[in-house]
Amino acid sequence: MGRIYNKWIVNINFKRKSDIQYKQKQIKLKVLHKWSKNLSIIINYVENKYMIENLQEKGKGFQIYLKKQYQNHKMTFGIIHYFTPTWNSRIYIYEPGIPYRFSMPALSGTGNNYFITETIKFNEIFSFSFAGKYTQKLNSHTGSKNIQAEIQMLVAF
Numbered sequence: 001m002g003r004i005y006n007k008w009i010v011n012i013n014f015k016r017k018s019d020i021q022y023k024q025k026q027i028k029l030k031v032l033h034k035w036s037k038n039l040s041i042i043i044n045y046v047e048n049k050y051m052i053e054n055l056q057e058k059g060k061g062f063q064i065y066l067k068k069q070y071q072n073h074k075m076t077f078g079i080i081h082y083f084t085p086t087w088n089s090r091i092y093i094y095e096p097g098i099p100y101r102f103s104m105p106a107l108s109g110t111g112n113n114y115f116i117t118e119t120i121k122f123n124e125i126f127s128f129s130f131a132g133k134y135t136q137k138l139n140s141h142t143g144s145k146n147i148q149a150e151i152q153m154l155v156a157f
Contacts, residue, residue: 008033022052022088040067042078050088059084061091061107065115072121080113098129098152111137127154 008031015026029045044063049056065078076096084090090108096117097103107113114134121127129152137144 006033006035022050024051025049038069041065042067044093046091046093048084048089048091050086052088057085057089059089059091059108061093063093065096067096074119075117077116078114080107080115081111082107082113083110084108095133098131098150099127099154101131101150101152109137109139111135111139125156128152129154 011030013028017024026046026048031043032040034040042063042065044061046061048059050059059082061080061082061084063078063080065076068075078096080093080095082091082093084107087108090106092104092106095103095105095113095115098117099119112135115132117129117131119127119129131150133148135146135148
């Protein structure tokens, strides 16, 4: 019997942290939709509430990306949009990247991250990976833009 495609998977996580000085609550929602064996879409939402005395700050982030895999070729591309008023309400969202490299940046302020990754496996011992990222910070006083690229050639023995 073959695998079932065109299905939805939903994960919800709650996290609560408190100290004498502050309280923090976080909710994460992840929705995965697998259209076929080779194509899926992932949607992530993160909300972080930070409370200290009478001050309450809320940071939010939204991510959507597509994963495409065909024979020896894998590709991922997507966007993250986030808004957090201060560093205390920052959020963390996993960004797909090159193999054996974990990326979960701390996002604060207001901005967008656009990313693309591609891996080509030539044979059992050699593969080539590329990851590109464009970051756009949209702060009220100043804005900034950043471009980042990573290349990996993996040889396994």
